[in-house]
Amino acid sequence: MQSRESYSMKECRADFPILNEKINGQPLIYLDSAATAQKPAKVLAKVQDYYQHQNANVHRGVYTLSQAATDLYEGARNQVQAFINAADWTEVLFTRGTTESINWVSTAYGQQHLQAGDEILVSYLEHHSNLVPWQVLAQQTGAKLRYVELDEAGRLDLVDLRHKLNPSTKIVALTHVSNVTGVINPIAQITSWAHQVGAVVVVDGAQAAPHLPVDVQALDADFYAFSGHKLMGPTGIGVLYGKKALLEEIPPVQYGGEMIEYVGLDEATFQPLPWRFEAGTPNIAGAIGLGAAIEYLRSIGMAQIAANEAQLTTYALKKLGAIEGLQIYGPTNGQNRTGVITFNLADIHPHDVATALDQEGIEVRAGHHCAQPLMRYLGVTATVRVSLYLYNTAAEIDRLVASLVAIKEYFVDDFT
Amino acid sequence: MTLHNLDQLYRQVIMTYAKHPHHFQSLSADTGQAVTKYNPTCGDLIKLTLVIENGRVQDLSFDGDGCAIFKASASMMTDLINHKSIEEVQRLSQQFSAMMTDGQTSAALGDACSLIGVRKFPTRIKCATLSWHALDELLIQN
Structure with a gap:
């Protein structure tokens, strides 16, 4: 014992x-780590160290300091890739957090792929951030929002879920772990069912990534979103993972600096993945802090x-x-x-x-x-x-x- | 345990009102003028219904869901404003607001003065003011 x-x-x-x-x-x-986690000293020190010793904008300068900042920022992306076992580093996009990640999918992917009569399947377990974007998308496109019921223990009713999956289901948006009851949803099982009817699966991983080993390839998730601050990183940094084939076909959500290649007077060409989604100066310190948090978590396992x-x-x-x-x-x-x-x-x-x-x-x-x-x-x-x-x-x-x-x-x- | 600090917040008079609220769910839904206020940060919900005749509050009730401070404050407010003229109600609302923001009590507020202790718990001030904000909204509509 x-x-x-x-x-x-x-x-x-x-x-x-x-x-x-x-x-x-x-x-x-x-006892409120589901809202935000506390930060280990190593994360705080890494952020401080960046501002004190390597602070410069990324992907800009030809000078040494800018290259050092860029290496740290892109190094953090590689750490995220390893953390969630993404097949390719370009599948990792930095966002402000889970909410922004899901909004990117609902606006960029959703508006392009949904039309009246299509269905979006969510569940009663969803946080507002994985619900309201889909409500708005449904209103804008005429798609129908459907809810998976829960069983008596508060877990997803998988029979109901299978029953509601049909060829009209275009998006299945589910949380990996409930932020209210802590239940872990069987995402791998659900993605295999959803893919059979041709739906893409968007997973809200905000409460899962900090607490469980997450392997986006094993889950076969099409999109997977999480926040840095709930896994001991700084606030204002998050991740949107998307399968490369899907990310490549969707337009950027924001336009401006950093995401462009050549800018003419009337049109511009855009960077390849992942940068074409990251308009403007990104949250460099946030990404570096997130990388340090991932390093800390992986040192324990x-x-x-x-x-x-x-x-x-x-x-x-x-x-x-x-x-x-x-x-x-x-x-x-x-x-x-x-x-x-x-x-x-x-x-x-x-x-x-x-x-x-x-x-x-x-x-x-x-x-x-x-x-x-x-x-x-x-x-x-x-x-x-x-x-x-x-x-x-x-x-x-x-x-x-x-x-x-x-x-x-x-x-x-x-x-x- | 350090729960004795709570005595400043949950005074006996407050808890009595919270446990046995006055004018709670007493009017039928289609009587008078109603307003619903919601505090999105915590989920507190109040539906305040007033019957105003000849510039006076003739009848009123509140319904809703919230914590002890919310219920006690709404209950005290309904006691205070019943049968008062609209001018008196407006004055009381200003006095309550002054108490919660500046800490000035006024004898006219009666038992509601006991809510001054809520000021020591800044995250809970909204619980005490929600019903008064609903009242202000109704008066503006009137």
Whole structure:
């Protein structure tokens, strides 16, 4: 039997300077990594180092410093390629984040390929960023937006999914991991079904790439989007992976500097992939920081991170589930899910729970988690969400549980 | 545990209103003038319904979903403005706004003065002001 603390990656905590902070006089317990992850010192140092020693614009200058910056920026692209096992480095486009990545697909690919009567298949698990772009595309093209139902445990109903896939389905847009319930969708299985009817599959990997080994070729995803800041990189940098054949046929989303080849008075020619999508000066420091974050995660190993998180998630689910009056939404066992746990406590509103936890230094999310259709599907208006990452420990879960019990007493027993 | 800090926010009077809100879901949907306000950051939702006759609030109710602060504030507001003239309602709304922004209390606000403690929790001020913003919107429409 392992000791409780070996559930966590306790030794890595020293890599995260922010974990020494106090919040409301209490040691910080950060349980909102699904919103954004904390950054290891190596990532912070790499960004600082770039600005201090290599800062120049990329793909511009003939001078040494510009070449150094370009090497770092393009080196980060190669790190992303290896991280998600893309077949070719030109399939990795830098964006602002998952939202921009998905918007690029919906505007550039979607508007070119969809027409009235076509169908876009999404699910009730989607974050607004993988929903609203498709709603707008459907309105613009006359395509129909269809939703895959969920089963009782909150997982995708695969029978319903297969039933709704048909030759009119042109796009299947699904999250890899739910940002509300943590369920992992069987993307490889779904892409094989979707490809049989000729649909392309767009995967929202924002909650998956930081927590699981992701292999875009094994998943056979046509497009895969994720954000840098949720995997310990800086904010404002993200990735859109697309299969080369698809990226080559779609037009750029933005036009301007960097993405052009020859500019005449009335027309211009554009760069090859990936640069023709990256108009203007890119987020150079962001990309370099993302590369450093990937290097940090790979030094531990994504399989190891996933295994440790699964253990801590199982522990948290068991401890939280034992609190009387606490209801967990979504699967209550640790299988095929990540450490995103959403719940409500007695009849106490999630905002009141979150404010009370904040007094204990415990930072959690409360609200609709940018997934209003899912909230309505679950029959709730808001929930508390706890999300784990490799720096969290069983001792922190114990503090969370003790605080929740005290909060329940405070609200339910003291004010009756 | 350091939950005693919460006593500034969740005072007994606030929790009493939150648990037993006044004028909650008391009017039928087709009565009076209604406005729905939504706080997109947290999901709080209020539908405020007012019946105004001869420049006075004759009847009112609120419906919706939100936290204890939201419910208590909406409940206190409905108590305060019932049977008041539109001018008095506008003055109370300004006084409540002044309390939440500058910390000036006014005796006219009655129990709603207990919400001044919310100022120490900046992320929760919107919970207290949502119902008043709904009221302001209704008055503008009127």
